[in-house]
Amino acid sequence: MAACEVCGNEYDGAFAVITPDRQEHTFDSIECAAQAIAPTCAHCDCRILGHGVQAGDKIYCCANCARNAGTDAVRDRA
Known part of the structure; x- marks a missing residue:
């Protein structure tokens, strides 16, 4: 299981987002992703x-x- 880099939740459905500058981020929800990278x-x-x-x-x-x-x-x- 991966941990969300925003809230720290360990979740088996976590997903990774790779930004245009090739940084990889792990989140457990779109809400956390938006808070981090929008x-x-x-x-x-x-x-x-x-x-x-x-x-x-x-x-x-x-x-x-x-x-x-x-x-x-x-x-x-x-």
């Missing part, structure tokens, strides 16, 4: 579990956060 919004700090909105080198959870941070060229809907 990016955070540059404005409100929430975890981004979808595509998010990119402006330059920053990523936001939505166009509203991007606008509040000073990026006007993004929209949630066209």
Whole structure:
């Protein structure tokens, strides 16, 4: 059994995630995986579990956060 690197739970259904930079992480749930490796919004700090909105080198959870941070060229809907 593998132990989750976030909560420490030893679980026979744990799974590994390999990030683009080739780091391997072990988790027992998607929730723990999100807490460990999902990016955070540059404005409100929430975890981004979808595509998010990119402006330059920053990523936001939505166009509203991007606008509040000073990026006007993004929209949630066209």
